[in-house]
Amino acid sequence: MSSRLINWFKFSSPASFYPLARKISVVSTVIAVVLIVIGLYMSFFVAPTDYKQGEGYRIIFVHVPASWMSMFIYVVMAGWAALGLVFNTRLSAMMAQALAPTGAMFAFISLWTGSFWGKPMWGTWWVWDARITSELILLFLYLGYMALRAAIDDPRRGDRASGILLLVGVVNVPIIYYSVKWWNTLHQGSTIKMNNQTTMDETMLITMLIMTLGFWAYAIAVAMARVRTVILERERSSTWVRGLTAAEI
Amino acid sequence: MFKPLFWVIRRDLTIAMRRRSDVFTTLIFFVIVVSLFPLGIGPEPNTLRQIAPGIVWVGALLASMLALEQIFSADHRDGTLEQMLLTPQPVSVLVVGKVLAHWLVSGVPLVVMAPILGLQYDLSVDVQLILVASLLLGTPALSLIGAIGAALTLGLRSGGVLLALLVLPLYIPVLIFGAGAVEATASGLGGQAHLSMLAAILVGSMVLAPLATAAALRVAED
Numbered sequence: 242m243s244s245r246l247i248n249w250f251k252f253s254s255p256a257s258f259y260p261l262a263r264k265i266s267v268v269s270t271v272i273a274v275v276l277i278v279i280g281l282y283m284s285f286f287v288a289p290t291d292y293k294q295g296e297g298y299r300i301i302f303v304h305v306p307a308s309w310m311s312m313f314i315y316v317v318m319a320g321w322a323a324l325g326l327v328f329n330t331r332l333s334a335m336m337a338q339a340l341a342p343t344g345a346m347f348a349f350i351s352l353w354t355g356s357f358w359g360k361p362m363w364g365t366w367w368v369w370d371a372r373i374t375s376e377l378i379l380l381f382l383y384l385g386y387m388a389l390r391a392a393i394d395d396p397r398r399g400d401r402a403s404g405i406l407l408l409v410g411v412v413n414v415p416i417i418y419y420s421v422k423w424w425n426t427l428h429q430g431s432t433i434k435m436n437n438q439t440t441m442d443e444t445m446l447i448t449m450l451i452m453t454l455g456f457w458a459y460a461i462a463v464a465m466a467r468v469r470t471v472i473l474e475r476e477r478s479s480t481w482v483r484g485l486t487a488a489e490i
Numbered sequence: 491m492f493k494p495l496f497w498v499i500r501r502d503l504t505i506a507m508r509r510r511s512d513v514f515t516t517l518i519f520f521v522i523v524v525s526l527f528p529l530g531i532g533p534e535p536n537t538l539r540q541i542a543p544g545i546v547w548v549g550a551l552l553a554s555m556l557a558l559e560q561i562f563s564a565d566h567r568d569g570t571l572e573q574m575l576l577t578p579q580p581v582s583v584l585v586v587g588k589v590l591a592h593w594l595v596s597g598v599p600l601v602v603m604a605p606i607l608g609l610q611y612d613l614s615v616d617v618q619l620i621l622v623a624s625l626l627l628g629t630p631a632l633s634l635i636g637a638i639g640a641a642l643t644l645g646l647r648s649g650g651v652l653l654a655l656l657v658l659p660l661y662i663p664v665l666i667f668g669a670g671a672v673e674a675t676a677s678g679l680g681g682q683a684h685l686s687m688l689a690a691i692l693v694g695s696m697v698l699a700p701l702a703t704a705a706a707l708r709v710a711e712d
Contacts, residue, residue: 378662381658385656388655389643389652392652398710398712401709405638405706406642406656408702410659413660417662420666421666423666424666
């Protein structure tokens with residue numbers, strides 16, 4: 242019975258995960274390049290011009306997938322942190338660590354492109370809209386996690402401390418989102434609605450999905466490449482890493 | 491379960507009373523920060539009345555954040571904290587006791603001082619009452635949430651700045667509802683809903699924050 246089950250814990254060992262990560266990284270790099278090239282071509286040349294916002298709306302094809310990814314990656318990191326705290330596996334914390342810079346980058350891209358989009362559409366670089374504000378706070382949470390990680394020298398303590406921080410953060414994200422939302426409606430009433438186009442052209446939707454999948458593949462590729470370096474750095478005194486470097490030299 | 495709780499509270503209060511200057515530093519910081527804003531913005535009473543809730547609240551938030559480091563650091567340095575973790579009592583109860591004592595020492599003075607600062611901003615009596623009520627509900631929540639950050643950064647090199655980076659984003663809901671309650675009362679809408687939300691945050695953080703703090707302390711003392 243047990244022989245038929247896949248032994249998931251086999252790959253929780255950094256040594257056996259290291260070669261697998263390389264394979265996943267290569268495959269998803271290829272997928273990411275293909276999808277993003279197709280997605281960018283479609284977003285610039287295939288998707289129709291928006292009747293209200295003109296050509297400027299095309300920034301949506303980067304902006305929305307980046308926002309989705311920034312939120313999704315935080316939840317994934319919290320999931321890895323929970324796994325790491327429960328099973329005490331080193332690799333889980335390494336995965337969370339490897340994902341953090343990518344998530345922070347997506348949050349930043351989301352804010353940056355949003356700002357570029359807001360200037361021609363709303364006439365301002367920044368609005369204290371609920372979603373923009375919570376995206377900014379999400380970026381702060383990423384930065385806090387990375388700062389805590391970097392401040393702790395002992396890697397095992399860093400794993401667990403930053404894991405607790407991630408879990409605290411993920412509990413707080415919905416609370417922060419709703420409080421910001423209510424704060425905004427109480428303050429000024431939403432004069433600008435970001436979702437005024439409820440019906441979307443099908444080509445636009447497909448383009449956005451392709452871009453999202455491309456960003457997914459990118460995030461996986463980069464996280465796997467980064468986790469490989471994290472593994473090498475952390476396990477540098479183990480025999481298998483020494484064997485690896487000796488073989489390369 | 492209540493015996494160790496009261497023991498921790500009494501012990502921490504005794505220590506705080508023998509080092510009274512720490513209490514006053516936090517309080518004076520609060521007064522100075524809140525008094526700086528009119529100097530930067532200008533003495534126009536209408537503007538001041540409008541921004542008062544936010545400024546008093548941000549001042550209280552920063553002051554209570556600065557006081558956070560003291561919750562665990564002295565006990566961590568002389569090893570008392572390690573001994574506390576070794577006792578058979580649940581760590582989260584000890585954490586609740588320490589946070590409560592900390593709030594009595596650093597939070598309550600802020601609440602008492604707030605109406606006097608409100609006078610500087612020409613707030614009316616009923617707005618002042620809501621200000622005190624919101625601070626009374628909000629500052630313990632700040633201490634509870636902040637304790638997680640204090641435990642996580644225990645004994646780290648750049649503890650103070652890092653603590654601010656970790657804790658301030660988590661403070662945002664408390665700030666929104668706290669300042670919102672005062673503002674809603676001032677504009678005649680009534681601050682009931684905001685106060686209820688603050689109370690909900692307080693209850694929620696009272697349940698969850700000590701668990702996270704206890705876990706973080708175990709990591710730090712390992």
